[in-house]
Amino acid sequence: MTDTTASQLEAPAIGLRPPETVMRLARMGSAHPTRLSFLRVLLRRMRDEGWRFDRPVWEIDGKGVGRAVYRAVGPVRTYSLVAFAHDLPDAMRSDRVIATAWDATFALFDGTPTAADLDRLQANVPLQEAGRISARELSLSRANRSVRLWAHVVESLAAGRQPDPAEIDAVGYLMRTTAVYGSGKFGAADRRDIAERPELQGPFQAEMLSVWLTRQFTVDIVEHLAAAKGGDQAARLAPEIKRRLGVGNSTGLGMAPFLVRHPLLLNNWMAMREAALARVRALTGVGAQAIERLRHAYAQACENAESWHSDHPIQIAKLRDLRDDLARIGARLQSFPGDAAHPWDALWRWGEETLTLEGQEMLFALLIEPHGDLVDDLAAGMSAEEDPAHPINGAMSVASFRAILAQRYAWALAIDFDRPENAARFWYVSEEKLEPRLGERATEAGAEREQPLCTARLVAELHAALAGWPDQRPLAAFLLAHPEHRYMARRVQIAADHPYAEVQDNLIAADMLPIDLMRCKLAFFGASHFDPRSDKWVRISLFQGAPYPLDMQGGAAQ
């Protein structure tokens, strides 16, 4: 069990940034993937431990319908992605959680499945939420084609040509997942039953493995269809084109509440990230290799920014900021390291003064990129074993509790909830497939069934209810009289020891952007090319530029 908190870390010479700087939505919504992102952690482990990959089952017909199995064979255990390919009419293709059929459906199986396992999964996995999986499965997911790119790639390859790189870059993936469920969902194995396995101890490692194997499936099936169509003249994807393809992901509000519902996990992700920055800033020297790696990471960042497209006005402005900032960073790197005593810290401070949030977060990723030896161990501190009802310390005095609340939630107590714009919205769960949604309080029905994601208002109400309670009374007495505040009181006690547990913004404000929460989480996954389709919906790409499993046997990229 790992529950490293910021306070338990060795104190670096340069301190951690305070939560009031780090935990703001605008900054979280400018996050970029880093070497601590979960897919990078997965790829490093697979490489270092010499994992091997194969495809023992490929029963796909000429129309692209059937099933396949991809295995990842590690030093101790084997995991298998079981893929089902379907022939989906265009009219049924929807990325929404309320969809009922998909181009492909998947489960990550614990071990090597038998034919009986495959038959059992075939009766359930294509149904997704309406089916049942078992404790032998670690994830359940589905994906839809990018219709335009899919057709272009199949036609090109069938005619013996490579697809147009411009078309590839415009989309970046052949298929996008529309949900990846793990941790005990729909009958899958509970996290607490598998969290002791080193390869699954980190956050979302099973889900990342599933998506990485899915990427292999997307290129295999497109080559298969091209061969079925073009016969002997069909070409296979050139390695340099294949590498540019990731796996897309399309997601709506379903993802947004996660960070709010998992304060311990959010804290640990953020605290480790901040610890990484502090370690790098504390360095006194700059080795030649570090400079070379920094310049390489910078060049990749520029390339990434150039191939990053979005039609959404918010993202267009943010991309402009990013590109302008990258130009500034490039100019500043000309004189790096210079003669500062702490050159990395000097670079960081320059960035804080000079760059927009987009650029600062990019500089963050660039700064830690050359320093794997220094920061990669922090990934082990990013998981959290959460209790469905984190025990409350009822013996804590009302005075101590009030002090924690005032210190950790000053940002929330400053909000005036009598102003309509500060309570303009409400989070709720729709009857439709239990999809989380966000409503307008003034004009939409359902606010009486509001979800407790309005942390700032809940803590303001708790604070008000505490008024008049004698300092020396135990919190237990207050909660016995006020069960309606138990939920928030629990969070306050979690926040006492976990400074990065709360998003320090009003999540029901009229101008709150749900995509900021989503980008933060997706950046932790390792997502690139964040492309909003509204303020509540986004597409991204995963594993773009990474090796493919079947090309990375025993740790060596082939």
Added chain:
Amino acid sequence: MTLEPNDPTASGPSFPDAGAAVVLSRNEIESLCAKAARGAGISWGDAEEAGFAAGWLHAHGLDGSSVLLTHLETGAANRPIVGQGHWRPAGAGPLCPIATGATLSDYCTLPEGALGGGGLTVEAVASPVLLLPFLSRNATRLGHGIAVSFPGGAVIVEGAGAIAGDLGLLVAQGTATLLMKPCTSAAAAPHRAPAGCVGTVLARLNRLAMQTTVPPSDRSRGDAGSGTDDND
């Protein structure tokens, strides 16, 4: 292979083999039971405790979701008046086991929660087996087991989760007055396999859970989407 679409208007998880035993992950039990408790009108914080309690009981071989459903449907809502050595319901009728369990947990190291001397008597607890998860948590914190006696039986709860004694009798208790005392001897607890769920119970819990959700509307559906076509 079937590609028969599911009904897009279907609400929540379905359990097609209602009546038969159903295997749910612990995460699913916790999540469903917390939502059902909230749907039954319990506060969010106590609903989390209800989810914890039901999940814990299943993991320790007892059908906690059935007991929780019985409790939610009978609706014993009394909270305790706590005093040293003796707790009683604040109003007429039995104590809510979730509120009582959470309060036992909160008072674990406070004088009102002390188990020493003549022990702690808790009067008239509805569905009292739901207290075991909270007592197990307290046993961990206190570093010793807890002996619970009730009319006609007794059980022992230890911190590592071991439970032993007249568990079947305790499950069968509709309402009981309990006496809790520290217990230093280790319980001879056999390993208990996780308990399955009953389909009809899950269906009823699910109906309660749906009380936390909002009926769909065109506006609601449209507003949550991408605003662009997915056939691009």
